[in-house]
Structures are given as structure tokens and as C-alpha cells.
Amino acid sequence: MADKRAIFKDVPGRMYIGLTLLLIVGTIGLVLPWFTPTDPLEWYASPRNQTPSLDHLLGTTSLGQDIFWLLTWAVRNSLILGVTVAFFSTLIGVFLGLMAGYVGGPLDRTLSFLMDALICIPTLPILILLAALFGGQLSLWAAGIALVIFNWPFPGRQVRAVALSMREREFVNVAWFSGEGQSRILVRHIFPYIAGWSAANFVNTVLVAVATESALAVIGLSSATQATVGTMIYWALEYQALLGERYVWIGAPVIAIVALFIGLFLLSSGLAMRSADRRMSI
Amino acid sequence: MSGPVLEMAGVTRRFRKGGGLLGGKSFAAVDNVSFTLPEEPCVSSIVGESGSGKTTLARMLLRLVKPTEGSIRVLGKPVHGSEGERMSDQEFRRSVQPIFQNPFEAFSSYLPVVDYLRATAKNLEVAKGPKDIDAVVDQALLSVGLSLERIEGKFIRQFSGGELQRISIARALIPKPQLIVADEPVSMVDASLRMSIINIFERIKDEQEISFVYITHDLSTAYYLSDHVSIMNRGRIIESGTPADVLDNPAESYTRDLMDAVPRVTERWPEIEEIKARQQGKEATQVPG
Amino acid sequence: MIEVKDVVLGYGSRAFITAVDGATMSVGHNEIVGIAGESGSGKSTLIRAMYGDFSTGLRMTSGRITATFPGREPVDCHDMRKTWWSDISYVPQGSMSVLNPLMKVHKQLVDGLPKSKRKGSRQAIRRDLESFLAGLDLDPSVLDAYPHQLSGGMRQRVLVAVASYVEPHLILADEPTTALDVVVQKRILLMLVEIQRRLGNSLVFVSHDLGVHYQIADRLIIMYEGKAVEAGPTDEIFANPKHEYTQRLIGSLPKLGTRSSNATSLRRAGS
Numbered sequence: 137m138a139d140k141r142a143i144f145k146d147v148p149g150r151m152y153i154g155l156t157l158l159l160i161v162g163t164i165g166l167v168l169p170w171f172t173p174t175d176p177l178e179w180y181a182s183p184r185n186q187t188p189s190l191d192h193l194l195g196t197t198s199l200g201q202d203i204f205w206l207l208t209w210a211v212r213n214s215l216i217l218g219v220t221v222a223f224f225s226t227l228i229g230v231f232l233g234l235m236a237g238y239v240g241g242p243l244d245r246t247l248s249f250l251m252d253a254l255i256c257i258p259t260l261p262i263l264i265l266l267a268a269l270f271g272g273q274l275s276l277w278a279a280g281i282a283l284v285i286f287n288w289p290f291p292g293r294q295v296r297a298v299a300l301s302m303r304e305r306e307f308v309n310v311a312w313f314s315g316e317g318q319s320r321i322l323v324r325h326i327f328p329y330i331a332g333w334s335a336a337n338f339v340n341t342v343l344v345a346v347a348t349e350s351a352l353a354v355i356g357l358s359s360a361t362q363a364t365v366g367t368m369i370y371w372a373l374e375y376q377a378l379l380g381e382r383y384v385w386i387g388a389p390v391i392a393i394v395a396l397f398i399g400l401f402l403l404s405s406g407l408a409m410r411s412a413d414r415r416m417s418i
Numbered sequence: 419m420s421g422p423v424l425e426m427a428g429v430t431r432r433f434r435k436g437g438g439l440l441g442g443k444s445f446a447a448v449d450n451v452s453f454t455l456p457e458e459p460c461v462s463s464i465v466g467e468s469g470s471g472k473t474t475l476a477r478m479l480l481r482l483v484k485p486t487e488g489s490i491r492v493l494g495k496p497v498h499g500s501e502g503e504r505m506s507d508q509e510f511r512r513s514v515q516p517i518f519q520n521p522f523e524a525f526s527s528y529l530p531v532v533d534y535l536r537a538t539a540k541n542l543e544v545a546k547g548p549k550d551i552d553a554v555v556d557q558a559l560l561s562v563g564l565s566l567e568r569i570e571g572k573f574i575r576q577f578s579g580g581e582l583q584r585i586s587i588a589r590a591l592i593p594k595p596q597l598i599v600a601d602e603p604v605s606m607v608d609a610s611l612r613m614s615i616i617n618i619f620e621r622i623k624d625e626q627e628i629s630f631v632y633i634t635h636d637l638s639t640a641y642y643l644s645d646h647v648s649i650m651n652r653g654r655i656i657e658s659g660t661p662a663d664v665l666d667n668p669a670e671s672y673t674r675d676l677m678d679a680v681p682r683v684t685e686r687w688p689e690i691e692e693i694k695a696r697q698q699g700k701e702a703t704q705v706p707g
Numbered sequence: 708m709i710e711v712k713d714v715v716l717g718y719g720s721r722a723f724i725t726a727v728d729g730a731t732m733s734v735g736h737n738e739i740v741g742i743a744g745e746s747g748s749g750k751s752t753l754i755r756a757m758y759g760d761f762s763t764g765l766r767m768t769s770g771r772i773t774a775t776f777p778g779r780e781p782v783d784c785h786d787m788r789k790t791w792w793s794d795i796s797y798v799p800q801g802s803m804s805v806l807n808p809l810m811k812v813h814k815q816l817v818d819g820l821p822k823s824k825r826k827g828s829r830q831a832i833r834r835d836l837e838s839f840l841a842g843l844d845l846d847p848s849v850l851d852a853y854p855h856q857l858s859g860g861m862r863q864r865v866l867v868a869v870a871s872y873v874e875p876h877l878i879l880a881d882e883p884t885t886a887l888d889v890v891v892q893k894r895i896l897l898m899l900v901e902i903q904r905r906l907g908n909s910l911v912f913v914s915h916d917l918g919v920h921y922q923i924a925d926r927l928i929i930m931y932e933g934k935a936v937e938a939g940p941t942d943e944i945f946a947n948p949k950h951e952y953t954q955r956l957i958g959s960l961p962k963l964g965t966r967s968s969n970a971t972s973l974r975r976a977g978s
């Protein structure tokens with residue numbers, strides 16, 4: 137098989153930038169948390185409202201928390217939420233999308249109807265509703281599950297479209313005449329054509345999940361006990377960080393989230409571009 | 419052998435065009451076609467222009483499309499029908515194999531082409547164990563002028579159209595089917611390579627005793643290759659017989675028009691000669707004295 | 708009339724994919740030139756370059772294509788636009804993608820004429836068109852139809868008629884009959900020959916079907932893998948093919964009327 141490195145030859149530049157950004161954010165969120173000296177969520181563990189110094193790299197919040205370590209935990213939780221939601225969403229979406237597109241018939245009609253219905257329902261208002269039902273706070277678990285339910289139709293519809301077009305392709309028939317069973321055909325013959333789209337979808341869903349949770353958090357409806365980038369922004373706003381000119385407290389999570397989004401977007405569109413490019417030559 | 423290789427009786431396939439929820443016209447892509455292939459191996463061509471229904475017919479033979487009416491039987495057993503009535507998948511695949519038109523669509527771009535041949539040998543119970551399977555695959559490839567060594571590990575984009583059709587033929591040969599349905603197998607192959615592939619069909623018919631249904635719009639190759647020719651127009655078979663019957667002495671005017679309109683490489687249409695003559699005549703009178 | 712010299716043509720901005728790899732040929736006056744070749748031979752690309760259609764990423768990286776129309780200065784292919792529908796016209800392959808599906812045929816045709824050919828009022832032009840079409844055995848009522856109401860063959864005949872209405876010095880036709888019935892194809896081919904003989908202009912005709920070339924081409928150019936491998940009078944090429952590919956091509960044609968049982972020479976040539 138052509139050497140794997142060659143795959144990166146025709147990768148658009150944006151993918152490199154995206155990956156770099158994600159690497160930085162990933163380090164902050166996944167590597168550094170292992171090194172926190174104390175629980176960064178604990179109130180009044182350090183002197184309040186400190187400006188950045190050697191003791192506290194980004195200063196402290198009005199609640200006496202070290203901003204730097206708090207940020208690492210916030211990014212970690214946001215990433216874990218995003219990646220978990222993306223994983224299950226993509227898994228369910230690809231599976232059901234393949235079923236719908238390839239098998240067709242009444243199964244397809246039912247699944248398509250379901251997918252269209254779920255897509256029409258806007259996620260954020262539903263989450264707000266759920267938060268209200270849960271007494272004003274939505275735990276990350278509940279938010280995660282809701283996000284998976286409302287997001288799987290997006291990869292689902294896309295995969296369904298690709299699976300539909302795959303049905304028309306002659307080599308699928310050749311595979312059948314070669315004695316291959318339906319599931320083998322789906323996995324060995326059809327799935328490689330979907331893999332590229334799945335990867336792009338996955339990355340995109342991470343972005344959507346983090347964005348939605350953050351939106352919920354900034355309104356104050358997300359978890360009070362867990363730190364995410366969104367909740368960090370919420371607490372900063374609650375304690376008048378902008379008015380009090382404590383820009384680092386609110387600035388740090390905002391920059392982190394912007395870097396994350398740009399990185400994810402560049403990666404996902406870069407993957408989609410590469411997938412489309414490859415399709416032209418294939 | 420249990421009866422004729424192929425029997426089609428009153429086969430019709432209707433489609434609905436336009437309309438929407440209610441109405442829309444239904445038209446018959448294949449209209450009441452009856453057709454039989456005898457027991458001894460032969461090549462039977464179905465010749466028709468685009469829109470004649472020949473591709474739909476091919477797909478019904480290959481169980482890719484269901485007939486609206488009529489029945490298709492291979493070796494006496496029904497091809498279509500519910501699970502219990504029709505031939506089992508396995509039996510069907512061991513009896514009937516396809517060769518499709520587009521060589522570049524015959525295999526996935528992500529798998530080595532030889533995988534399809536090995537899969538055919540294994541799944542259709544032609545051989546067991548890697549050594550036997552490889553032997554069978556090599557044998558099939560040798561019969562089309564290739565070999566396992568030459569194609570091992572290569573992907574679809576590393577082959578030419580002609581080579582890919584040969585590989586497709588080799589794959590179809592592995593289960594030693596009674597019938598191969600070839601849908602325009604050479605129309606997308608370079609003209610200089612077409613005859614070599616047509617000749618392979620002929621050789622296979624003789625050596626391996628396999629019958630072919632050869633579907634094409636090209637009268638020349640049909641005439642060259644077939645023992646039996648059917649002309650298809652607007653879903654119906656309007657004429658059939660031996661090539662000599664149908665093409666040298668066509669009964670239907672459509673067939674005559676078809677024969678007449680094929681651009682040959684041996685003599686020019688009289689109309690062309692006439693146009694040239696008229697022009698020369700005009701020039702002659704215009705030449706200034 | 709057209710000189711093609713060592714032309715290299717290709718597509719793509721990042722990676723250059725060569726379609727024509729150093730082709731040289733010429734088209735004279737008052738002749739029908741056929742360009743034959745399989746897909747991938749570069750024939751369609753070459754004719755597009757001759758027509759001067761460099762949209763969609765086509766680039767010429769070396770060589771020259773020059774057109775010298777009677778009574779005019781030589782024109783390079785990159786400037787050919789100026790001569791469209793007056794000195795040169797083009798019959799494309801897919802008629803449906805060329806005609807606007809929302810407009811009646813006559814409106815598109817009259818609107819498409821260059822100013823120099825629009826003499827008189829709309830009605831006058833229309834009447835002129837009608838008599839022209841009648842002269843080519845086309846029912847003038849096609850002018851009042853929408854493109855989708857006409858059959859593929861009909862549309863193609865309309866396109867051929869229009870391409871010749873402006874009496875160009877050169878007509879380029881790229882596989883104009885490929886998607887059509889043989890019976891319809893014959894009518895269109897006869898139409899093309901009729902027009903060429905009447906106008907005394909030149910017709911360059913691209914097709915992969917050698918039978919078609921045998922019927923109508925005075926001279927034939929064989930293209931293979933981006934190069935023009937052989938050129939000459941049609942009868943010459945069929946009788947004495949010189950290049951190896953041409954020999955293979957001519958030798959492997961099943962002649963209608965040959966049966967495999969009595970064509971051992973064909974078989975030896977084929978296997």
C-alpha cells in the first residue's frame with residue numbers, strides 16, 4: 137500500500153494549523169491536569185484576585201482559585217464531554233445511517249423521519265428546558281446524553297446519503313456475486329468510502345458539543361460542581377470580572393475556547409477537503 | 419443438465435414516470451419478452467440502442483431488478499420470488515455470473531483487486547484453504563491471459579480498462595457458472611483491445627462450456643460472436659434468429675434501418691457518394707470557362 | 708486553416724495533469740478532418756484548445772495553435788473568442804447541457820447570434836432561420852419548442868444547424884453523435900457532410916468510432932496517449948496503417964459481416 141506519509145502530502149495547510157492549535161489545547165486539557173497541586177475548584181484555597189505571578193501563573197479568581205490550574209481542569213472536562221458526545225454520536229449516526237441508506241425500504245423511511253425530526257428540534261432550548269426540569273442545573277452526564285440524542289442525526293444523514301449512492305455502484309454488486317454477505321459488504325467495501333466523512337463529522341461534533349454546553353453554562357444552567365470552560369466564564373461574569381478589570385480570569389477561558397473552536401473547525405474542514413480531493417482521484 | 423440454461427417467459431418491467439403521489443404514466447422498459455437458451459453452450463446476443471430496455475433485461479437476469487410480470491428460470495429453477503420459491507443465493511451465484519460495462523467501477527478503490535477473486539473462490543465453495551484458493555484464482559487468470567503474480571497486491575487504478583475486464587471475466591469464471599451475463603462488456607474498452615476480449619468469450623464458450631448472454635448496441639461484435647441474435651427495440655424483442663437470418667435477411671424494417679445505419683469500414687453510404695457527386699456537379703458548372 | 712504545433716495541454720492548478728503531450732497537426736480548407744482516439748487520448752482537450760475554450764482549468768504550457776481564416780490576420784487560440792459564431796463555431800457533445808431549458812429554442816438561437824449576423828428585425832431573422840432549417844430537412848416548428856420537448860437527436864440537429872447558419876469557415880464538432888441511436892447518428896452525419904459541401908468550409912470532427920470516420924472524414928488523425936500518432940487521407944490510413952497503434956486499431960475492427968468461424972486472421976490479430 138502506498139506509504140502512509142504520502143497521505144499527508146495533499147493535506148491542505150489548514151489541517152496543520154488546526155492540529156497545532158488542538159495540540160496546544162489538548163496539552164492544557166489532557167496532560168497538565170495530572171500535575172495540579174491541589175483541587176483547583178476549592179474556594180479560598182489561595183489569596184483572592186491576585187495578578188499573575190510565579191506562584192499563580194495566571195493569577196487567582198475572586199473565589200480564591202488559581203486560574204491556571206482551574207483552566208486546565210475546565211478544558212479537560214470540556215474536552216472529555218466533547219469527545220465522548222462525538223464518539224457516541226458518530227457511532228450511532230454512522231451505524232443507523234448505513235442501515236437506512238443501504239437497506240432502504242420501510243427501515244429507511246422510519247429512520248429518515250426520525251433523523252429529520254430530531255434535526256428540526258433546536259438543541260439549546262431543549263437543554264434549557266431540561267435544566268429547568270432538573271431544578272436549574274444540568275449535570276454534565278445529562279447534558280452529554282441529551283447532546284448525543286440530538287446530534288447523531290447529523291452524521292446519520294450524511295452517511296445515509298453516501299450509503300445510498302454506494303448502492304448504485306457496480307462493485308457492490310460484484311462483491312455480492314463474489315459471495316460476500318451484507319455485513320461484510322458494508323464494512324469492507326462501503327465503509328472506506330464513508331470513513332473520511334466520519335472523521336470530519338466526529339471533529340465537528342466535538343465542536344458542537346462543547347459550544348452547546350458552554351452556551352448553557354454561560355447562562356448559568358450547567359453543572360455547578362464541575363468546571364468546564366463555559367462554567368468558568370459564567371463564574372467570572374457572576375463576579376463582575378469585566379467590570380473589575382480582572383481580564384485574565386475571563387480572558388483565559390475565552391481564549392481557550394476560541395482556540396479550541398478554530399482548531400476543530402480547521403481540522404474538520406481540512407478533513408472534508410481532503411476527503412473530497414481524494415474522491416476526485418478515486 | 420436439467421433443462422435449458424435460461425428460460426424467460428412474458429417478462430415485463432414497468433416503471434412509473436413523473437406524476438408524484440397519484441398518477442404519472444407507467445411505461446414498460448421491458449415488454450413481454452420471452453427467450454430461451456438451449457442446453458448446449460452458446461452465445462446469445464441481445465442488440466439494442468440505448469433506451470431499448472436491454473440493460474433492464476440484463477439486470478433482471480442478474481436478479482438486481484425484479485420483473486413486474488413474467489418469470490425467469492435458470493436450469494429450471496426460478497430466479498425471482500420469495501425466499502422459499504426462488505433459487506438460493508448460493509446456488510444462483512454458482513450458476514450465474516455478471517460482467518459489467520464499466521471496468522473502473524467493478525472493484526472498490528480501497529481493496530486489492532485480487533481480494534474479489536479470492537473471496538469468490540472461498541465464499542462460493544470452489545476451494546478451501548489458502549493454497550487451493552490461490553491455485554484456483556491463478557488458473558482463472560491464466561485462462562484470460564493474466565496471472566496471480568501479475569495482479570497480486572495491486573489496486574484498481576493500477577490497471578487499464580482492458581486488463582480490468584479480463585480480471586472481471588476471470589472472477590466470473592471461478593465458480594464455473596452455467597451462464598455469464600455480459601452487459602456491454604467492451605464498450606468502455608479501447609477499440610484496439612476489444613477484439614481480444616471478445617475472442618476470450620468465444621474461447622471460454624468452447625473450452626469451458628459456459629453460455630453467454632451478450633448485451634450490446636454494437637452490431638459488428640454481435641454478428642462476429644453470436645450463435646443467436648435478438649434485436650430489441652422499445653422493450654420488445656422484434657426479431658431473433660441466427661446472425662445470418664437476422665442481419666443478412668432482416669424481416670423487420672427497424673432491423674433493416676439499424677443495419678443500414680451502422681457506419682462500416684468497408685464501404686461508404688450511398689448517400690455520402692451522392693452528396694459528393696452533387697457538389698462536384700455544381701462545381702463543374704461553376705468553373706469559369 | 709488551423710496549425711497545431713507541438714502543443715502541450717493539461718488541467719489542474721496544484722498538480723498538472725497532461726492531456727495532450729506534444730501534438731502537431733493541421734487542418735486545411737474545404738475538407739473534413741476526423742480526429743480519432745479513445746478516451747484518454749486527448750482528442751477532446753485538443754479540440755477545446757482549438758476552439759479557444761480555456762475556462763475550467765485548461766492550460767497550454769507549450770506550443771502554438773494558430774487559425775488563419777480567409778481574408779483575416781492569423782489568430783492565436785487564446786484569442787479565438789473573438790471569432791466565435793462568426794468564423795468558427797462549435798457543436799458540443801451534450802446538447803441538453805448547452806441549451807437553456809427555460810427558453811424556447813428560437814429565442815436562444817437569435818439571442819446567441821453575434822451582432823454581425825443579426826441583419827434586420829427579429830422576424831426577419833426568424834424567417835431566415837426557418838428557411839435555413841427547412842433546407843436542411845428540419846421542421847421549422849422546432850423553433851417554438853422548449854429544449855426538453857425535443858428528442859436528443861432533434862436537439863443535436865438543431866445545434867448543428869445553428870452552428871452552420873452563421874456560415875463559419877470552421878466547424879468543430881466534439882463527439883456530436885456519441886450518445887445517439889445509430890439511425891439518428893446517420894442523419895446527423897449526412898447533415899454535416901451536406902453542410903460542409905455546400906459551404907465549402909472545413910469541419911473538424913472528433914469521435915472514437917472509426918466507422919464514422921471512414922464514412923465522412925477526408926483526412927484522419929489518430930490520437931493515442933496525448934500524441935497525434937498518425938495522419939493522412941482516410942483511405943490511406945485504413946489501407947496502410949503505419950503506426951503500431953493504428954495497425955492494432957484497424958486490424959482489430961470486426962467488420963460487419965464477419966463471423967468468428969471464418970475470421971481466423973482477425974483472431975490471430977486479436978489474441
